[in-house]
Structure formats: C-alpha cells, structure tokens
Amino acid sequence: MPVPVDPLEEVLKPPPEESPEERLLRLQREEQARQVSAAIDATIKAERNACRKKRIVRLLLLGQSESGKSTTLRQFQRLYTPTAFREERILWRSVIQLNIVRSIRTILDALLTSSTTSLHSSFRSRSRSVSRNPPPLPDVLGVAEEEIPSSSSPRHHPHRSGATIIDSDGDVDSDLDLNQSPASASRSTLATRHRHRHSDTQMHLDRDCSPPRQNNNYYHYHKSSYQRQHIRALKSRLSPIRDIEQRLIGQLVPPDEEEATHLGNGNLGGNGIHYTTSTSMVVGSPGRGDIAQGEVFVRPTTMWRGALARARVTHPAFFGDGGSASSDSSGESTGSGGVGSLEYSDDIQETLNALCADMIQLWEDPNVRGVLKRQKIKLEEGSGFFLNDLKRVTSPKFIPSDDDVLKARLKTVGVAEYRFEMEVPMSRDTGTEWRIVDVGGSRSQVITWVPFFDDVDAIIFLAPISSFDQVLTEDRTVNRLEDSVLLWKAVCSNKLLANVDLVLFLNKCDILDHKLRSGIRLSKYVRSYADRENNLDTVSKYMRSKFGAIQREHSPIPRKFYAFCTSVTDTATTAGIIASVRDMVIRQYLRQSKFL
Numbered sequence: 001m002p003v004p005v006d007p008l009e010e011v012l013k014p015p016p017e018e019s020p021e022e023r024l025l026r027l028q029r030e031e032q033a034r035q036v037s038a039a040i041d042a043t044i045k046a047e048r049n050a051c052r053k054k055r056i057v058r059l060l061l062l063g064q065s066e067s068g069k070s071t072t073l074r075q076f077q078r079l080y081t082p083t084a085f086r087e088e089r090i091l092w093r094s095v096i097q098l099n100i101v102r103s104i105r106t107i108l109d110a111l112l113t114s115s116t117t118s119l120h121s122s123f124r125s126r127s128r129s130v131s132r133n134p135p136p137l138p139d140v141l142g143v144a145e146e147e148i149p150s151s152s153s154p155r156h157h158p159h160r161s162g163a164t165i166i167d168s169d170g171d172v173d174s175d176l177d178l179n180q181s182p183a184s185a186s187r188s189t190l191a192t193r194h195r196h197r198h199s200d201t202q203m204h205l206d207r208d209c210s211p212p213r214q215n216n217n218y219y220h221y222h223k224s225s226y227q228r229q230h231i232r233a234l235k236s237r238l239s240p241i242r243d244i245e246q247r248l249i250g251q252l253v254p255p256d257e258e259e260a261t262h263l264g265n266g267n268l269g270g271n272g273i274h275y276t277t278s279t280s281m282v283v284g285s286p287g288r289g290d291i292a293q294g295e296v297f298v299r300p301t302t303m304w305r306g307a308l309a310r311a312r313v314t315h316p317a318f319f320g321d322g323g324s325a326s327s328d329s330s331g332e333s334t335g336s337g338g339v340g341s342l343e344y345s346d347d348i349q350e351t352l353n354a355l356c357a358d359m360i361q362l363w364e365d366p367n368v369r370g371v372l373k374r375q376k377i378k379l380e381e382g383s384g385f386f387l388n389d390l391k392r393v394t395s396p397k398f399i400p401s402d403d404d405v406l407k408a409r410l411k412t413v414g415v416a417e418y419r420f421e422m423e424v425p426m427s428r429d430t431g432t433e434w435r436i437v438d439v440g441g442s443r444s445q446v447i448t449w450v451p452f453f454d455d456v457d458a459i460i461f462l463a464p465i466s467s468f469d470q471v472l473t474e475d476r477t478v479n480r481l482e483d484s485v486l487l488w489k490a491v492c493s494n495k496l497l498a499n500v501d502l503v504l505f506l507n508k509c510d511i512l513d514h515k516l517r518s519g520i521r522l523s524k525y526v527r528s529y530a531d532r533e534n535n536l537d538t539v540s541k542y543m544r545s546k547f548g549a550i551q552r553e554h555s556p557i558p559r560k561f562y563a564f565c566t567s568v569t570d571t572a573t574t575a576g577i578i579a580s581v582r583d584m585v586i587r588q589y590l591r592q593s594k595f596l
C-alpha cells in the first residue's frame, strides 16, 4: 500500500541543492517565524486570561414606581461615567419640556373641573373642610401579621381586612376600622360620596346665583370677574401646550417604535424579550395598571436617546472636554468653552420660551394656587417639577444641568441592564464591569423582575418614605408606604435572593422633611409611631428599625443589610452613599469569588 505524501512536508522541504549560506538564511527565517508565532500565542493566552479574570458585578435596583431607581442609576452614571453622562444631558431637555408641559396641563385640567375663578371658593373650602378629615391609614409598620399577611411573590398584595377608601378627588378618606365589615365600609364610602355630591350641588347653586347685593361683595364680584377673565385668557394663550405634548411624545419615540409611549391610548405594546443593543435588554410590556395612569413612558433602552439624538444640539461648551457644564440662572451653559451656537433650532423650546411669561403667571396666580390646594394637587412634591425654574429651563439655550437631569421624570417600563466600566476606577475596582439593572416599578411590571434575580451581587431597594400620606397611582386604594413595605417583605423572603446582600435606600428624605416640618403628622398614618417626635431624625430612625426588623424576620438565612436615608436627587449627599455602596458591593463580590 503506497504511503500518503504529506503535502506540507513537500512544501517545507529544503531545496535539493541548498548552499550552506542559503541554509543559514532559511534557518534564520524559520526561527523568526517561530518567534512571531509564539508571540501571537502568548497574546491570545494573555487576553483569554484577562477575560477570565474580568469581574462582572451585577446590581439590581428595585422598588415601587417613582421610588427613585432610575435616578439612582443616573447618579451612578454621573459619578462613574461622567463623559457619557455629560454628553447625554442635552437629550434630557425634551424630557424636561415634557415634564413642564404636563405640569401646566395638570393645572389647566384642574381649572376645567373647578369653580375656582368664581366668587365661591371660600364657601367651597369651608364646606370641604367640614366634610373631610382623613382618618389614619392601616398601620403598615406595626408589622401586625394579620393586617399585612406576608407574600411570597412581590406581585401579590393580599387583600386586607380594612379597606382604604378613596374619595372622588383621590384622597385617602378612611380605612381605619379594621373590624369594619365590607358592607359597612361600602356604606361609609357611599355616605362620603353623598356628602361630596351634596357640597358640589351647593356650589353649583351658588355659582348660578346673581351678583351679591352688599357693596363689599359687589367689589369682590367685579374683582373676581376680572380674575376669571384673566385666567380664561391665560388658558387660551396656553392652549398650544396640548399640541406640544403630542409633538414631544412623537420626538421621544422613534417612528419605527411600534409600542405605545402614551399609556392611556389603549395600546398595550408588545410582549416578550427584545434585544435592543449589546448592552441593554428589554422585557415585558406595560399592563393595565399603567394604562390607568396616562403617564408617558419610554422603554429603558437607548432607543429614545437615539430618537432624540436626531434632534441633537451641538454645543461646544457642552460636549467639550470635561468642563463642568452647569447652567447659570439664564439657563445658559457655563462650561469652560463658552456658549456655542445652536446647530439645531428646537422650535418646541422656542414655543415654550414664548409661553414662559404666561406659564409663570398661571403658576403664580393665587386663585390657581387655591384651586390646586383645594384639589390637593401638590405639584411641588411630584416628579419632574420645574415650574419654579420656568425662566431658566425655557430659555432658548438651556442645557440641562446635572441636577436637572436627576430631577427629570421619565417612567420606566421593562427592564434594562446598563453595562459600564468606571471611567476612573478605584484600586479594587480596576477591570470590573458593572451591570446595573433598572426595572419598571409599577405593579404590572413587578412580574418582569424575577428573571433578573439570578446571579445578582447586591440589591438596592428604594423605599420612598415620604409617601406615607399618598396612594399608588396605579391602584388608588393602596397606600404607597404600605406598598413599599409589602414589596420589601417579598424581596427579603424571596429564596432566589437569599444570598444577596440588601442595601435599603429610605429615599425622598428631603420631601419627608418638608412634609413633617409643614405639620403633617406621621402618627396619623402610621399608628404605631404613636407620640414620638415628628421630625426627620426620629422618623428615619424609626423607619430604618422597622424595615430592618422585617428583613431579619423574613430573610430565609441571615445576610448583610445596610440602610441609608437618602435624597437621591441631591448630588452632594448621594455621592458619598454611592461610593460606600460601591465599596461594599466590590468587597462582597471579592469575598464571594474568594479573591480576598
């Protein structure tokens, strides 16, 4: 049988009549080639080792809607990838425009349903002050198990024996008698509604009556008639606001984005998993609860940023190398490179600028404030509040500052994983890739969290403790603090997360402080708080101990737990807290990976 010829051997065979010089040259060439090949092998091996050693730290942000998860993520980005954060700031201008437009629309809608501009607001407030005196909510922190049964899934908020009753304005009117039968509860609801209808009828009758006969009333009548006209004129001049809102929504959503961005139009969007970029993944779709809210959302992907980038403003000062582009009172950037010209003329910003004086007049009008007060609309405490900064934020050359970006509100729907390496890594952090998972927090979104519970190094859970006197937007029968407590219990007791360290941010402490100082008593809503001092320090210590106790009681195995009182919109205080969290997470990661 013939022996097969090795084709390589044939090719590499030395020439048949090789001289000694030729042989030496050939051997030198072969040695060089061997060295090059060895170097390539070594590089590949080193890269493979580096990859194997690369640390990936996964941090999950959990908490109810508007608890501050995306704001916390933005704080991480601001601190650790400042260049990218700076470059994206201009894209937030549209979000801020939308926030302004929505605040103004809220006021206009409140005026529509109100008799504010009439003479009879004083009567109205009198009648309302008699008819309502909200009793306390169920004591969510009393941790009485029969009141708040624990839930194994964050989705389920078990039915409680006491019902929180909401009146027609969405105020929490009662609950309170936990022994009350459903029948008597519904009776009291009806009674409350009847009272309101009655006072509304009274108002209606008053509105239709002739001008008062007494002289001073005659003066007030003319004054209020003037005010009515004034507000009517303002409303009419501000009518473009609704059109601007639609255009902004169109701008925030790319034309090929088939999913709804305006919850409330009945489009549920798509289900399933979408891989949108190499660094982010979106799961799930908005649910019915979201639709009720009518809040604009975008999926937490780069898509909306891509859409806005088309309308991007080139601004040398802003995109320059490292100048801290803050805004001065005129709204213009004070970055190191000076103010550049706007390449893209943003006509929405120009329109808002033209409407600025009217918007300020509307917001500052005492009658309008009266309407908002009576309807218990507290825009200042809400998300994305920019009405006290109208002049600055509607200025044509307005570039959002860091604080503006942190204050802007854009609801998250779905789950997104943001990957980054710190621009200036700390010693232990070198070579670490951070993956921070930001989730949509509204109730219908909670189901999308679970697939992300695998392989998590730490969780930051945000509980907005200022919300003790508020109800969920998606379910106005549930107190927001109670909802946070239930979610916290569910997260603590989840077996998939048993080995994960928990970091608790008792968030929105700035708003809490403001509320307590304004005289709102926590004990009215949390009975177990009893007669403790009604100040931030005592309240935050109390909350910390209650959430800590729940964690100890419900964790399947003991684990590390850290709690911070935070106002994540505040850059100064949050920087230190986030640095501590980062160190803690890295330490834990190294311990678990046996690097330490």
Ligand SMILES: Nc1nc2c(ncn2[C@@H]2O[C@H](COP(=O)(O)OP(=O)(O)OP(=O)(O)O)[C@@H](O)[C@H]2O)c(=O)[nH]1
Pocket (backbone or CB within 6 Å): 063, 064, 065, 066, 067, 068, 069, 070, 071, 072, 382, 383, 384, 385, 406, 407, 408, 409, 410, 411, 412, 413, 439, 440, 441, 442, 507, 508, 509, 510, 511, 566, 567, 568, 569, 570
């Ligand atoms: N005053 C104040 N505002 C805050 C604080 N934390 C968050 N906010 C604001 O609250 C709003 C909601 O915050 P987000 O970070 O969007 O809330 P979220 O948890 O991501 O909400 P979803 O996306 O709906 O799940 C934003 O306008 C924030 O600027 C805080 O500590 N103090």
Ligand SMILES: [Mg+2]
Pocket (backbone or CB within 6 Å): 069, 070, 071, 410, 411, 412, 438, 439, 440, 441
């Ligand atoms: Mg969010």
